[in-house]
Amino acid sequence: MAIPLLEQLRKKVPFVPDRIIDTLREKAEHHVDVIDCGEGQVDSNRWVWDILGFLF
Numbered sequence: 001m002a003i004p005l006l007e008q009l010r011k012k013v014p015f016v017p018d019r020i021i022d023t024l025r026e027k028a029e030h031h032v033d034v035i036d037c038g039e040g041q042v043d044s045n046r047w048v049w050d051i052l053g054f055l056f
Contacts, residue, residue, distance in 0.1 A: 003028055 006025050009016065 010021050
C-alpha cells in the first residue's frame with residue numbers, strides 16, 4: 001500500500017534514502033492497521049462499550 005505523503009516526500013526530497021522512506025511507511029502502516037473492535041481477545045475494554053450500549 002502506497003502512502004501518498006511519503007511518495008510526495010520521495011519525489012520532492014530525492015536525497016532521502018529509500019530505506020528511510022520504507023521504514024516510515026512500515027511504521028505508518030502498522031499504526032493505521034485495522035483494529036478488531038469487539039473481539040474479546042483484542043478489545044480489552046469491550047465491556048465498557050457493552051455497558052454504554054444499554055444506555056442508548
